[in-house]
Amino acid sequence: MAEIVSLAEGVAALVEDGDVVALEGFTHLIPFAAGHELIRQGRRDLTLARMTPDVIYDQLIGAGCAAALIFSWGGNPGVGSLHRLRDAVEHDWPRPLRLEEHSHAGMANRYAAGASGLPFAVLRGYVGTDLLRHTSTVAIVTCPFTGEELTAVAALTPDVTIIHAQRADRRGTVQLWGISGVQKEAVLAARRSLVTVEEIVDELDPRPGAVVLPSWAVTAVALAPGGARPSYAQGYYERDNDSYRAWDAISRDRQTFLDWLARDILDPVRSPA
Amino acid sequence: MSTPGRPEWSADEMMTVTAARALAGRVSCFVGIGLPSVAANLARRTGSPDLALIYESGTIGARPRTLPLSIGDGELALTADAVVSVPEIFNYWLQPGRIDLGFLSAAQLDRHGNINTTVIGRDYRRPQVRLPGAGGAPEIAASCREVAVIVRHRKRILVERVDFVTSVGFGDGPGHRARLGLRGRGPVLVITDLGVLEPDPQTCELTLTRIHPGVELAYVLEQTGWPLRVSKPLEVTPAPTETELAALRALTAATEGGDHA
Numbered sequence: 001m002a003e004i005v006s007l008a009e010g011v012a013a014l015v016e017d018g019d020v021v022a023l024e025g026f027t028h029l030i031p032f033a034a035g036h037e038l039i040r041q042g043r044r045d046l047t048l049a050r051m052t053p054d055v056i057y058d059q060l061i062g063a064g065c066a067a068a069l070i071f072s073w074g075g076n077p078g079v080g081s082l083h084r085l086r087d088a089v090e091h092d093w094p095r096p097l098r099l100e101e102h103s104h105a106g107m108a109n110r111y112a113a114g115a116s117g118l119p120f121a122v123l124r125g126y127v128g129t130d131l132l133r134h135t136s137t138v139a140i141v142t143c144p145f146t147g148e149e150l151t152a153v154a155a156l157t158p159d160v161t162i163i164h165a166q167r168a169d170r171r172g173t174v175q176l177w178g179i180s181g182v183q184k185e186a187v188l189a190a191r192r193s194l195v196t197v198e199e200i201v202d203e204l205d206p207r208p209g210a211v212v213l214p215s216w217a218v219t220a221v222a223l224a225p226g227g228a229r230p231s232y233a234q235g236y237y238e239r240d241n242d243s244y245r246a247w248d249a250i251s252r253d254r255q256t257f258l259d260w261l262a263r264d265i266l267d268p269v270r271s272p273a
Numbered sequence: 274m275s276t277p278g279r280p281e282w283s284a285d286e287m288m289t290v291t292a293a294r295a296l297a298g299r300v301s302c303f304v305g306i307g308l309p310s311v312a313a314n315l316a317r318r319t320g321s322p323d324l325a326l327i328y329e330s331g332t333i334g335a336r337p338r339t340l341p342l343s344i345g346d347g348e349l350a351l352t353a354d355a356v357v358s359v360p361e362i363f364n365y366w367l368q369p370g371r372i373d374l375g376f377l378s379a380a381q382l383d384r385h386g387n388i389n390t391t392v393i394g395r396d397y398r399r400p401q402v403r404l405p406g407a408g409g410a411p412e413i414a415a416s417c418r419e420v421a422v423i424v425r426h427r428k429r430i431l432v433e434r435v436d437f438v439t440s441v442g443f444g445d446g447p448g449h450r451a452r453l454g455l456r457g458r459g460p461v462l463v464i465t466d467l468g469v470l471e472p473d474p475q476t477c478e479l480t481l482t483r484i485h486p487g488v489e490l491a492y493v494l495e496q497t498g499w500p501l502r503v504s505k506p507l508e509v510t511p512a513p514t515e516t517e518l519a520a521l522r523a524l525t526a527a528t529e530g531g532d533h534a
Contacts, residue, residue: 026330026359027345051359052408075405077343078306082405089403101391104329105363105412112360124368125412128441128453134397149454178350179330182359209356234347241342 002172002195002218010194010222011037015046019159020070022049022111022190023056026181027077028234031164032056033227034196036265039063049158051107051182055230055247058082059265061097062257068098070156072107079244083251093254101135106153110137111182113155114189120152127151161190164228165213166235167204168197172215175204178234180211187213196224198236282513284466285425286521287485288312290513292376292423292464293319293521299373301325303413306344308423309376311525312464314340318520327372329409331357340528363409367416370456375417379424380404381435384478384499386442386460388414388422389435397437407439414440419461426465432498443477467493469510473502483508 005013015021015038023031035056038046042065048057049070054077060066062084074085088097102110109121122141126132127149132140137154163183165176174195176183187193195213200223204212230243250260282290292312296302297320304313304326314337317324325334330345334354341349350356357366366372381389390410392400414420420442424430442460443449450459460479463470469483480502481493486509494501513521 027343028330028347028350071406073406073408074403077345079342081403086403090400101406103407103411104359104409105367108358108360108363112364123364123412124416124454124456127415127455128438128444128449129407129411130391130397130438131407131411178347179332179345179356180358181330181345184358185360211358232347234350239343239346244342 002215002221004170004172004200005220005222007033007037007196007222007224008041010220011041014160014192014194014219015043016159017043018045020047020049022156022158022161022186024050024161024163024181024183024186025228025231026051026179027239028179028181028232029164029176029183029228030054030056030231031162031196031227032229032231033224034162034164034194035060038065039261039265049156051104052077053082053085055082055244058084058247058251061085061088062094062251063261064094066097067095068100070100070102072102072104076244076247079248083248084257087254100137101131102138102153103131106138107156108182108185110153110156111185111189113153114157115185118155120154122150122152125151156189158186158190160192160194161186162194162196163187164196164224164233166198166233168195168200168221169204170200170202172218172221173204174213174218174221175207175210177207177210184211184213187218192219194220194222196222196227198225198227198233199223282518284485286518287510287513288423288425288464288466289315289521290517291469291485291510292421293517295421295462295464296321296324296374299324301327301372301374303327303329303367303372303375303417305377305410305413308378311340312423313376315517315521315524318524319517325354327362327366329359329362331359331362333357333362333366338527340524363412367412370416370418372417373419375413375420375457377410377413377420377422377440379422379430381430381432382422382424382463383432383435383442385444385446386422386463386472386477386479387435387438387444388440388442389437391437391439393436395436410440414442414459415455415457417457419458421462421464422460423464426467426493426496428496428498431496443472446477447475467496478502480504481507483510485510486512
């Protein structure tokens with residue numbers, strides 16, 4: 001059964017230095033509050049997995065939490081580059097970042113294989129691309145039935161997956177809806193999981209198309225209202241597109257980024273108002 | 274390009290209108306973010322009201338009232354026929370070849386229609402510029418029945434050979450897609466802000482088949498990174514109609530911030 005914990009307790013208990021950590025949420029329901037807690041707790045040497053690193057991993061990478069990144073699209077959607085990611089790859093700042101790079105289809109299938117308890121997944125993909133030459137977790141296999149050559153991708157089984165959802169009940173059963181991305185697969189593929197939620201309710205009334213993760217399939221649930229901002233939570237708040245645009249200027253320069261980190265993430269804890 | 278002294282439309286507007294027209298007659302379109310998304314949404318507001326827009330966030334048949342900034346904006350989910358998971362959108366919908374047209378953009382596009390969105394520079398580990406990467410594009414380029422690419426026509430974008438093959442067009446040339454087992458036809462159309470390029474049926478080399486009104490051919494050649502072949506006779510793209518321009522401007526004006534390039 002999932003334990004109901006505070007966000008700080010959940011991160012402290014579930015995430016260790018050096019872990020493979022996946023924070024999933026495809027544009028929608030990105031677990032920003034949990035990412036910021038990882039920064040505050042000073043986690044180091046993480047291998048961060050995420051299909052779209054987005055602003056949250058730009059922040060974790062800039063803060064020096066990551067040794068490696070497993071991903072498939074590392075931009076600021078509709079805005080441009082992730083400057084902290086680029087600075088790490090192009091100039092090793094604040095430390096070198098090892099990349100394991102995939103396509104979306106490959107990443108989605110890697111999580112699905114992990115969730116299925118299989119060592120790999122099969123798809124049509126990557127063939128003819130240069131990704132095959134640089135990524136060791138992709139290989140060509142032969143279909144035992146037709147002889148056709150297909151692509152295999154290794155299962156991705158994070159030590160911890162963290163997601164954000166709209167709601168949980170008091171037993172820790174999680175319900176999320178809207179664009180559900182790859183969160184179900186990422187949670188089921190992981191050894192441990194932490195779900196932050198907008199609210200904890202007595203009763204989860206059914207929602208059409210909702211993803212439900214039973215309490216016994218989740219390690220811990222933490223209340224974090226607004227925990228996906230500046231991403232969004234359908235039914236609660238909209239995507240803050242202006243904030244995504246503003247990140248471009250904040251992240252472009254190292255000192256501006258460090259000032260933001262101190263002011264918005266670290267200081268509010270050191271000197272609570 | 275407008276007639277000198279009479280600026281009636283911008284080069285970007287000409288490009289977007291041309292791209293939207295190219296979607297006529299299609300049933301379904303897998304839409305990349307940025308320029309493809311603007312054109313696909315314009316198509317739904319002009320010649321192709323029933324076009325099913327599919328975004329990699331899992332939204333099928335989205336009818337956004339304003340242009341989304343990302344491929345996963347809430348507006349896409351709220352207006353879609355169906356919202357499915359990311360594994361499902363790639364495995365069940367894209368992979369079997371159900372989708373008519375994949376609509377992509379590129380940081381570099383080469384003479385054989387191969388796309389780079391990964392790195393600028395030949396050293397992958399130490400690139401001159403680290404670009405966002407593949408996203409859904411490799412499998413969109415492989416598995417959609419056909420692919421259209423929309424890019425601004427610049428010498429640094431339309432290059433002889435991409436620095437990194439993120440998504441395969443025609444590979445090294447004729448027959449390469451078949452040898453790789455790619456089942457879609459590949460990039461049948463490239464729409465730029467200067468004209469339209471299509472693959473030569475024999476060589477698969479992108480060839481200028483149309484030029485936008487007011488654009489000088491010499492300028493197109495100068496802005497192409499390989500010796501560009503030109504169809505004879507070279508057609509001129511019909512100018513944007515007032516209806517098309519009004520729809521495009523309403524679409525971009527209604528959208529917070531405006532610039533989705």
